[in-house]
């Protein structure tokens with residue numbers, strides 16, 4: 001099948017592009033490169049340097065490349081920035097997704113895979129979190145993702161759009177051969193920041209709160225390898241044949257790790273201490289976030305291949321030591 005990967009020059013999208021090739025499909029990438037990296041896209045993959053809301057270009061791509069399924073990874077994802085500049089987030093994440101979906105409806109391309117987030121749950125009442133848990137985002141980033149989910153549901157009902165929505169927990173890791181990996185600026189995720197601090201190429205890593213009601217006092221989070229995320233998306237391809245299908249899946253390993261565990265694992269791999277700064281808790285950080293991914297396991301037959309945090313972190317480590325300046 002011909003798969004349009006919007007945001008395919010970014011972290012999750014570029015890994016997904018490679019997995020799509022591996023699964024025997026034909027990817028086409030569209031990205032405006034505001035955050036992504038052209039080098040992250042394999043040279044043989046057709047690449048369109050365009051905004052996803054450029055309806056003329058998207059229309060051309062859908063027709064010319066005979067697209068069967070659109071995968072949408074393109075979004076702004078920095079929670080703090082979404083709080084200080086919500087207009088930017090509603091425009092890029094919601095208004096532009098609306099423009100994209102409008103073009104798809106007009107071109108009768110009705111299969112869609114959307115990257116959502118555990119941030120739609122806000123502060124969960126029960127752990128692990130199932131897809132039936134109440135959605136109550138506590139920041140504009142999470143709200144924009146939930147708004148997109150609601151838009152997708154309306155289009156399923158009104159126009160027969162068939163979608164799979166994936167709510168990722170903490171995406172992490174890198175391609176095993178070290179060719180691509182996480183390269184955000186600024187980087188807000190723990191694993192790349194802690195590895196780079198350990199390597200001495202980034203400031204000490206911040207630990208926000210060591211007095212949580214968890215075994216070692218630091219927050220517990222569910223880390224899932226980016227290639228495992230990609231494989232779940234591909235497993236959904238043949239679930240979208242019935243018009244109006246609407247699937248929602250959590251993606252996580254279901255076994256959370258604490259901040260200290262992540263830092264200690266990096267130290268075990270490197271043999272060196274990681275410089276850290278211990279600060280007070282941040283508002284809105286729950287003690288634990290952990291996915292119940294039973295739905296993906298049963299309906300998509302999905303199993304994370306990477307279920308060991310040390311192996312996951314080793315893949316990220318390989319990327320960072322071989323690319324200390326990211327894609328530059």
Ligand SMILES: NC(=O)c1ccc[n+]([C@@H]2O[C@H](COP(=O)([O-])OP(=O)(O)OC[C@H]3O[C@@H](n4cnc5c(N)ncnc54)[C@H](O)[C@@H]3O)[C@@H](O)[C@H]2O)c1
Pocket residue numbers: 006007008009010011012013030031032033034035036037050051052053072073074075076077092096115116117118167168169170171172184
């Ligand atoms: N990384 C995570 O831990 C995580 C967790 C939960 C959900 N997600 C979701 O996964 C998706 C991908 O995240 P990521 O970490 O790969 O982000 P990323 O910033 O690495 O990649 C996003 C890509 O989209 C492109 N883009 C952004 N706006 C665009 C636009 N208007 N038109 C065209 N291209 C545009 C960027 O240039 C970039 O290449 C996002 O939707 C995010 O909300 C990520």
